[in-house]
Amino acid sequence: MMKKVILMTGLMVWSIALFAQDKPLTIENYYKLKWGHAEEFIALWKKNHYPLLKKLVENGDLLRITAEIPVLHSGEDTRWDFKVTTTFKNEHLALDYSIADPYKKQLFPDRESYAKAEQQRFELVLAHWDVIVESVPLN
Structure with missing residues (x-):
């Protein structure tokens, strides 16, 4: 699973780098989780990943972070349990x-515990996808 995520991320990075511009970029990160484990995943995300994103906001690299969960259920093929949008x-x-590496060392000096917690978080993931979005002017 992790190798697949790394490969897909690499392909996304490569394709976007070809068209990179100096304007904000918004990415929606969707997570489909093992049934009954959404709360555990979100708690681990808040503990281990959100602090890194907050540091990026403080540094001005990241402009906005939002997180959402669905209120109603959908079909299994379209289900997602947690969405994070970053700009x-x-x-x-x-x-x-x-860009988050220096903050990892600062926030999580016990690298072994951090790695275990991140491994646990990703073991709860059934599927993960990232969607780059941009606003469409309506006027």
Whole structure:
């Protein structure tokens, strides 16, 4: 599963890098989780990933973070359990996966515990996809 996520992320990065511009980039991250484990996943996300995103906001690299859960259920083929939307200052920052590394060392000095918690979080994921979106002017 992790190898597939890394490969897909790499392909996305490569394709976006070809068209990178200096304008904000919004990405919706969808997570489909094992039944009954959404709360556990969200708690781990808030503990281990959200602090990193908040540091990126403080630094000005990330402009906005929102998180949502569905209120009503959908069919299994279209189900998602958690969505995080991030808007980066520009496309280059959105594609630089190393920008959070200094904060990881600062926020999580016990690298072994952090790695275990992240492994646990990803073991709860059945599917994950990222969608780059942009607003459509209606006027």
